[in-house]
Amino acid sequence: MTGEDRTVTSLLDREATAAAAPRATAPVTRRRRGRGAWGPAFAAPHAIGLGLFTITPIGIALVMSFHDWPMIGVPEWTGLDNFGALLGSSTFRTALLNTLLFVVLYVPLNLIVSMGMAAWISPKIKHRQLFRVIFFLPTVTPIVANAVVWRMLYQPGGAIDATSQAFFGLPMPDFLADPQWAMAAIVVMSVWQGFGYNMIVFSSALDAVPESQIEAASLDGASAWTTFWRIRLPLISPSIFFATTMTLITSFQVFIQPYIMTRGGPGESTLTLVQFIYNQGFTFQQLGLASAAAWILFVIILGVTALQFLGQKKWVHYD
Amino acid sequence: MRARFTAAAVLAAGGLVLTGCSSGSGDAGGDGMVWSMWIGSTEDQAAWNEVAQAGAEAAGVDVSLQGSPFADYWTKLSTQLGTTGAPCIVSMQSLRINQFVDGLLPLDDLITSSDLDIDAFDEGALEALAVDGEQYALPYDTGPLVLYYNRDAFDEAGVAQPEPGWTVDDFEAAAEALAENDQVAFATTIEDIFLEASALAYNGGRVLDEAGGFTLDDPAFAEAVEWLAGLVEDGLAAKANGPDATADDNAFMNGGVASMVGGPWQLLDLKAKAGFELGVVTLPAGDEGQQTFSAGSGFGVSASCSDPEAAFAAVTAMTSAEVLGTLAADGRAFPARAEQQAIWYENAGVEGVDAAMDSALQSAVPLPGSAKGDQFAQLLSQYGPQMVNGERPAGEVLAEIAGQLGE
Numbered sequence: 001m002t003g004e005d006r007t008v009t010s011l012l013d014r015e016a017t018a019a020a021a022p023r024a025t026a027p028v029t030r031r032r033r034g035r036g037a038w039g040p041a042f043a044a045p046h047a048i049g050l051g052l053f054t055i056t057p058i059g060i061a062l063v064m065s066f067h068d069w070p071m072i073g074v075p076e077w078t079g080l081d082n083f084g085a086l087l088g089s090s091t092f093r094t095a096l097l098n099t100l101l102f103v104v105l106y107v108p109l110n111l112i113v114s115m116g117m118a119a120w121i122s123p124k125i126k127h128r129q130l131f132r133v134i135f136f137l138p139t140v141t142p143i144v145a146n147a148v149v150w151r152m153l154y155q156p157g158g159a160i161d162a163t164s165q166a167f168f169g170l171p172m173p174d175f176l177a178d179p180q181w182a183m184a185a186i187v188v189m190s191v192w193q194g195f196g197y198n199m200i201v202f203s204s205a206l207d208a209v210p211e212s213q214i215e216a217a218s219l220d221g222a223s224a225w226t227t228f229w230r231i232r233l234p235l236i237s238p239s240i241f242f243a244t245t246m247t248l249i250t251s252f253q254v255f256i257q258p259y260i261m262t263r264g265g266p267g268e269s270t271l272t273l274v275q276f277i278y279n280q281g282f283t284f285q286q287l288g289l290a291s292a293a294a295w296i297l298f299v300i301i302l303g304v305t306a307l308q309f310l311g312q313k314k315w316v317h318y319d
Numbered sequence: 320m321r322a323r324f325t326a327a328a329v330l331a332a333g334g335l336v337l338t339g340c341s342s343g344s345g346d347a348g349g350d351g352m353v354w355s356m357w358i359g360s361t362e363d364q365a366a367w368n369e370v371a372q373a374g375a376e377a378a379g380v381d382v383s384l385q386g387s388p389f390a391d392y393w394t395k396l397s398t399q400l401g402t403t404g405a406p407c408i409v410s411m412q413s414l415r416i417n418q419f420v421d422g423l424l425p426l427d428d429l430i431t432s433s434d435l436d437i438d439a440f441d442e443g444a445l446e447a448l449a450v451d452g453e454q455y456a457l458p459y460d461t462g463p464l465v466l467y468y469n470r471d472a473f474d475e476a477g478v479a480q481p482e483p484g485w486t487v488d489d490f491e492a493a494a495e496a497l498a499e500n501d502q503v504a505f506a507t508t509i510e511d512i513f514l515e516a517s518a519l520a521y522n523g524g525r526v527l528d529e530a531g532g533f534t535l536d537d538p539a540f541a542e543a544v545e546w547l548a549g550l551v552e553d554g555l556a557a558k559a560n561g562p563d564a565t566a567d568d569n570a571f572m573n574g575g576v577a578s579m580v581g582g583p584w585q586l587l588d589l590k591a592k593a594g595f596e597l598g599v600v601t602l603p604a605g606d607e608g609q610q611t612f613s614a615g616s617g618f619g620v621s622a623s624c625s626d627p628e629a630a631f632a633a634v635t636a637m638t639s640a641e642v643l644g645t646l647a648a649d650g651r652a653f654p655a656r657a658e659q660q661a662i663w664y665e666n667a668g669v670e671g672v673d674a675a676m677d678s679a680l681q682s683a684v685p686l687p688g689s690a691k692g693d694q695f696a697q698l699l700s701q702y703g704p705q706m707v708n709g710e711r712p713a714g715e716v717l718a719e720i721a722g723q724l725g726e
Contacts, residue, residue, distance in 0.1 A: 072401030072421040091723065151562065177561070177704055263562040265701035266710070267719075282394045283697045285418075 058298070061291040069288035082292035092293065094268045095276035098183065102272060103251045105187045106194075110247055111240075114195040118202035119228065132203065139196035147260035150189040151176065154261070176262050179269040186257050186270055193257070194250075198243040205239035206232060237316045245308050252301050273297050351381030352630060354408035354618070354637075355396060358386030360588070366651055370637050374408070377636030378629040382408065390564055393693050400621060407624035408633055411456045412616045413447035414512065414688035417531055424620040425453040429631040439640065444615045444655035447685045457638040460652035461615030462583035463679035464516035464686075466603070470596040470670075472577040476500035480671070481600045483678035487521060487546075490603035494555040497577055505556040506567035506576040507547050509703025511696050512686060513567075513580040516612045518543035519684075520602035523610060526695075526717075527687040533695075535721040541713040548709030559707040561700045582614065583676065586667060587650035599675045601682070611679050612686035615655055691724055698723055 065082055067075040086092045117135055121128045138146060153159045154175040161172040175185040209232050217227045233240070255274035258264055264271035264279070273293065281290030354371055358364050367384055375382040385406060387395050393415060399405045400422025409423065416423075430437055437445070444461035448454065466481075473480055476497045481489065494504035508514060518524040524540030527533060534540070550556035557576050560566035571579040572592055580602065581589070590597050602611050618637055620630040636642065643654040647663035653676070654660055664673050689695065698720045706716035 071397050072419070156558070174558075177558070177708065177710075259562075261562060263697070263700040265561045266705050267702055271701070279697060282397060284691075284694045285397055 061294055064288050065292035065295050067288045069286070069291070071282075071285035071287060075288070078288065082289050083296070085289060086293055086296065091268060091271070092276060095271045095273050098269070098271055099252060099254065099273045101183060102187060102190075102254050103248065105184070106190055106251045106254075107244070107247050109187065109191045110195050110198060110251075111244060113191055114198035114243070115202050115240075117195065117199045118206055121199075121203060122206065132200065135199055136196040138193045143193060143256050144260055146193050147189065147257050150185075150192075151261045154185055177266055179266050182262055182266060182270045186254075186261060189261070190251075190254065190257050194247070198247060201239050201243050202236065205236035209235045234317050238318055241308070241312050241316045245305060248304055248308070249301055252297065252304070351375075351383055352378070352407035352624070352626065352633070353385050354382050354410070354633070355385045355387070355392070355399070355406040356410045357389040357392040358384075359388060362588075362591075366646070366649060369645070370642055373639070373642050374633030374637040377639075378633035380626075380629055380633075382633055397693070401623070403623055405621040405623045407621055407626070407630040408637075409456075409619045409621050410616060411448060411619050413444075413458075413614050414686050415692050416448055416455055416619075417450055417688040417690045418692055420450050420455060422622055423455045424622050424624065424627055425455060426457070426620065426631065426634075427454050429620075429627065430454060433631070433635065435635050439656050439658065440638075441655050441657050441660075443613060443683075443685055444617075447613075447615050448617045448619075456617035456619035457634055458615050458617035458655035459638050459643060459646065460584055460617075461613060461655045462653035463611045463613045463676070463683035464513065464580055464582055464602065465611070465675055465679050466578050466600050467571065467581045467585070467589055468578035468598045468600060469571070469574065469593075470598040472497065472500075472502050472574065472595065473598070476502055480598060483601045483671075483675045484609055485600065485603055487603045487605045491555070494550065498553075498555055503554065503557050503570075503576045504578060505550060506570045506579040507551060507556050507559040507707050508564075508567040508580070509559045509561060509699045509707055510564055510567075511692070511699055512582070512612070512614055514544075514699070514703070514707070515686065516602060517547065517580055519610050519612055521546055521605040523605075523607040527689055529684075529687055531687045531689045533689065533691070533721065533724060533726045535717045535724075535726060538714070541717055544706050544713035544717075545709075547707050548713065551707065552709050559704045561704040564700075583653035583663075584616075584651065586653075586669065586672075590650065590667075590669060597669050599669055599672045601675055601679045609678070609682040611683050613680070613683035614686040617655065694724060695720070 064075070066077060066079060068078045068081070069075040121131045121135075125131065155161070156171070156174050160175075164170050164172045173181050175181045213231055213235070214227055217231050222230070253274050254272050255278065258270040258272055259275055259278070262270045264275050274297070277290045277293045277297070280286050280293060354374065356367050358367065364384070364386060367386070371382040371384045392410075396409065396419065400409070400419060405422065409419075411419065411423070440458060441461050444458035445454065447461070448456040448458050468481065470480060473493070476499070478493045478496045481493065490504075497504045507517075515526060518526075518540050521543040522539050524537055524543040526535050526537065526540050547556065551558055557567070557570050567576075567579050568581075568585075568589075570576045572589070572594075574595065586597075586599070601609060604610070618634045620627050620634060624630045638655070640656055640659060643652070643656050643659045644662050646652040647654045647659045648666045650663065650667055653663050664676070667673075702716050702720055705711045706713040
């Protein structure tokens, strides 16, 4: 159950209780039955949407993953052949490693930058709302447009190279065409694009930390650093957990940035799992193989998310 | 109360289902049909809308134009063909037809039973849109790949305007003279059609044999790529860009480079947008003599079209002498009907274009297609820049591409 669900349920509970209050003598069983009819009615649109557009495609993809399923033509049952082919494919292994590399670089960087910015635009800063909007802008700008602009920035003779040449006389590497730099360039662009969302989450959570506790800590002689580290961070740990989980999930699914900026190149150095799936499915027209790879990604994300939920007991405080 | 809510839930669910299922089919609702085409600009759209109108009049049903940018067109089409949502009329490029034949209707019976004079089409253009002797589309354009160049840049560098039949040595001398005037001569690219034509002109190197089989181990092709890499290294050519297929066109249009490989279908657009005087010449000929590829496009009918007769009537009208004459007059397409080619020449408005096109046509061979054409194009965008820009030996990169293609 997500936080939102909890809020909705508790609101409903409160309303139901308030409505029932004047008729306190009504039989308890009737009230329960009445509530039972509302529940499925409210849940139906979402449940049907989830069933039709999420669970059904996931199921169909599983069926497809056991077939040789060409884009045009007749599918043929092949059992586990697609999974075997993927595990034996050096391109798939490279895509998997590239994705892991992106996750390992991107997630911590994103969290550090967004937390740093959130802490910086604390209520004491002038024009904080303006800063909030400015930092959030990249997140609400279409990512394709951002990627195209960054592709131009990174090009030889682009803004980064030209600035470096003008001020330091040093030419910059051809970031997106150099296998050593391409992934780093994509990570930097992605952090710029993505940190605003987590920043807003952290910023709101920090605002909600009770001032009395901060005051108590400072009266006890805690430094700003200790207050942040020992009071604020533990108090916003549910938000950090939420941000980490969501960021991890989306970073495993990274696609648009490499697709627009490098097409997976140079060579395979920025080929991610989702681009591998896209290529197999829509360029190479092998939907069975693409579905098998999508399922492997699905299981990886599910596993990582499950691990996080198991681990949260140790560091997330809901009190 | 409960019954009302159940009814509301059912209605909401029904609405969702209908929304999900309402994506279009090839028949554009009512008595119309969809024609899918690659579209690069609003000018394109306006011109193709007129063609759609001609098709609609002949078919007696509405023909609605559905466009995507060229690079995305093929991905979108591959997801549409083979489903009931396939557009009835499908635009097809000669070098990509092999990979879509299963989703297309062979037109031979329809051609025989109609009064279409098939002989009025250029023979090579027709052949390029046939697979295993079956005709899958009627051609609207054809044409050899040529070199577009910036006449002003050549003049400013004191370089004589190139003549059709000029050689690689002439080109290199011109490039060096241009370089002395701080002008990069040539834009390299990794786009299949242009890269393959550059190599063929240089030394006859090919990655596809005449039957469409991959020959990525052809040492001549690797040598031709190494030549391009040498030009890049010497500052005579601009680097190839993998993810941005328009980088070479942009560099040419903004004067960053003085020449690029292109097809006659680009002439109108280049002439309209260039801030300089446009020139056209044959690709520089290497030791094997002058050679170039010709490629063309046409319109076919999807296998799942519910009214193939009407679709064929529309396709026939869209490739009629009248429509191709209009496209030729606009400079949009070098027409696939021999008789209308004269109109293109009259209206091209570019000095020397007749001689260049005549010369190129005489030395042109059809650019072969492969069932793995899109896969090869994707791999070129990933690996191509490394070899064309001289970062890795061409032979090594081509072997890696061959491995990925399973060749």
